[in-house]
Amino acid sequence: MLPIAPVLCAVLALCVALALCMVVAMTAVLPVPLWLRHWVARAVLCHAGSCQRRRLQLRSAEVQPAQERRLRRLLPAGAAAGSDTFRENYPLAPGSPEEVPDGQRVPVPHLRPWALLWSSWAAAPPLQAALLYLDVLRSAFPQALALRGTAWFCWAPGGARSAAGWPLPTLYCTPGGTGAVPSRAAALRLQLLVALRERGLRVLEAALPSELFDALAALRAAWPALADDLELGWLSPCPELPVGTQRQLQALLSPDAARAAELRAECARGFEGIVRRLWPQLQVVVVGTAHGGEHLYCEALRQGDCKGLPIYCPFYQVNGALLGMNLWPEEPSPRFLLCPDWAFCEFLPCAATEPPPVPTALLGELWEGREYELVLTARPGHYRRRAGEVLRVSGFRRQCPVVEPVRRESQTLSVRGERVPEERFLQSLRRAVALWPGARLVDYVCAESALLGASSGAGAPHYEVFVELQGLRDLSEEQRSKLDRCLQQDFPTYKSFRFKGSIGTLRLHLVAPGAFARLREAAGSPQPMPRLLRDRRLLSAIQSSVIS
Template sequence: MGCPPRPPVPNLGSLPPPRSCLEMLLLLLLLLFLLLLPPLAVLWQQRPQDARLSWLASLQHRVAAATLCWVAAWQRRRLEQSTLHADQSQQQALRWCLQGGRGPHSPLRGTTDISTFRNHLPLTKASQAQEEESEGKLLPSTSTQYYGEASLQATLLGLAALNKAYPEVLAPGGTACVTPMSPWPRPLPWLRPALGQASAPGAKHPEALLLKALRAPGLRALEAATAAELLDVFSGLEADGEELAEAIAAGNPGAPLPRRAAELREALEQGPRGLALRLWPKLQVVVTLDAGGQAEAVAALGALWCQGLAFFSPAYATSGGVVGLNLWPEQPPGLYLLPPGAPFIELLPVKEGAQEEAASTVLLAEAQKGKEYELVLTDHTSLTRCCLGDVVQVVGAHNQCPVVRFVRRMGQALSVRGEDIQEDMFSEALGRAVGQWPGAKLLDHSCVESSILDSSEGSAPHYEVFVALRGLRNLSEENRDKLDHCLQEVSPRYKSLRFWGSVGAARVHLVGQGAFGELRAALAACRSSPFPPEMPRVLRHRHLAQCLQRRVVS
């Protein structure tokens, strides 16, 4: 079924707030449906009862697909117009932020001048803002999904792009979410079930969601909130495979499916590599939400359980909101457009891997290709200009807005003697080391500075590194030493400190299965835990580090 004609390009200056636009659109669709009710009722009565449900489901899917196509086309045209005039769009986003301000700087709501805005609102770090916001509005812990124009665009445009790249994914029963939270930033409960989701996300137990997905061999898309959580799902599937097979055979839930239970057992017997495609032969794509610290999980899934499948993330999200849109599912993953609407985004230049205090922010249209910037978001409720710590590199442009890839998080650096080992640098060193461990595949890792665990014992401060692996059950001393050598190769400063004995050798510990799942559960239980749950690579709290320390096996 083809898409309806594209609506005319709206005048950006006369647009009502996004929420009002959406409400108007839904009202028009509701009126159209009401006009169709009388003829639909006549057709309904003429059909046999057995055919009514199938006919209704087909009609529901066609209406939902047409609605998605129309609304996504409207959003894409709106996005194209705003990115063509990025400065004007950002001015409008700033005006919206200032109008909603209720913080100590709320008198600024009368101005939209960028220079005045910068002069009156100093930059703050995410940790500072978290302490200052007693209600935690900047980094919400109770909100499960994001709201705002960017999150709506990410969901609608992501669904439309997914439907275009994989036309059968949104067919009835084609998609299943195996985590309580959805990877889509803005839940659409009125649309997703009609577009083929086998199980709607919500407050459900992960095992029940997995059972529902396992009972549907025709799945074409598998969804999870993040790649790290999907890694936990597959690890649990291997550990509890027999219990799951027994539940399916016994009909818990639903009708007994002994044949499907036998297929599950057979698939598990062949090991983790390619397991997803053996369970769901028609599976095409894995959908997860990109957030900090997910690259290792994506790599592990792609090399083992989800081998041969495409990965798609509709957006990049941080604790401050959706900041990047993925418009190109056919391109290599990890490229995102920074949209010019709310939240209001600024870019702070990063010099030589260190942040200059006196540096001034630039707007999206002023970003330079090849340069690295730290993201700065303005919270519209308290008017806080917050440096998120997420560093991006500009790799291209879409109209006047930058296309970026996320490089690292500044808060995830290791430094016991001022050596400043950044997240991407440590990951490179660890990847080199694991590549020298025969048969090993890295699944997860986290680091702790020795002072957190009081593990120096009179020796020089050092790093405690916890790793989860496949294919290697014990770490020899020779293997452990390789990480320290690789760190010296990527960081001359670290090599110098090691030579003079100011920093001790990194200590590597292998943890058992489920250790990082337990860590993620502990993180989710923290009141300050943001959504999406970013995976920390450097732990700053002892009780979190002890979650891994208790699970060391080698």
């Protein structure tokens, strides 16, 4: 028999949610001020977010039953239930190329007010995640949910991507049409211009850190023109912009000489900490992903333009599937609580901790401090996919593991089976850059010589590395050789193959400033920055920018 107190609390919560939803429904049809609609919707969503937080606490104490329920919902009707039977009947499968890229969330439908009634009982993972995000943000940064207090940076030419707080659209000052502009550079510049109008912003949010990084690079490069646009209340011509979107944006702009003067004065002082100086009430920077190839941009933002502000990555998602929630927004390194209701997860212990072959571990069977490769069942028909994602268990919240992403297996360099992970390659590269006086690493990408085909020459297979540097315009042969030496010191297997001649000398290329922003646009769709290129078209794009 259920205890009376929890049942009464649940009934009371549902009654409150019902009353608030009725108010939301009425404000949707009555001519009420925008601030009132925002206030009511925020009250409803914050209440629903609190319910989700309590629900997550309960699920954290019963991880395995929650996982079994999730698995039953993913299997066909009538299929044999149970994780043991499931693992016996379905072999491990490699990741599918049709999976949604990490960091590109599937667009979510318009939220109907009545759907919030189920937020304390059951809801789809995207809605649960969004409600938890709003609750976490409100708790950590009390002013973060202000009306039109968030600027949204994202490029989505193939269709809209959902912002983290999508159930509360009045949170955002950025018009939706700006992200669909075919030109990535034009889309980010338009979103930057709209954000500059709003001096009282509380949050900067970007689907990818690289998008905010490139938008702020546009600020450094073109702030005089942006100041002129603000002063005149004029939108610079943009051929890629649809006429309707251009008119919508032009209607938002009005001459603001004071804001233009402030922009000129702050940019003239330099760009370290510029974000906090341009938006004095800013509380946090929110990014869709902060690990893998995007980690470099988070570091650059934290140490440069966004100095003094926390950078919060709220969700852990792999191949488009939501897996975990970051409940600690002010910590510099993101940690994620794996939510047992969102996907059925298995884990392969990495070779460094357990000798293969080993069976998969379930969510409630992990060990703190160990690394695991993720095996994912998140959609019907897509069972036991090896996601190519390695994570480390950093702790537990009740029975739920708290994890930190470590590396992406698809981004491991290997021309002879030597295996150089992306995060360790970056460490070697940084060590080499430190040996070049005056140089600072801005960006980099690698390729294996096999991707070059016949143009790679007749020598042994080798690494091709492309870097953008600040403080150096050319590299001598002696400087180029230092990266190869650092790799040999850090990877004995690589050194052995180099000594035998079965791996050739690494070839290092210096590219022009802005080359990586153009590379991201050439990719044609928003995705976390790949550090190992496997597309010959993208390799040709970066090769065209080589200056040394």
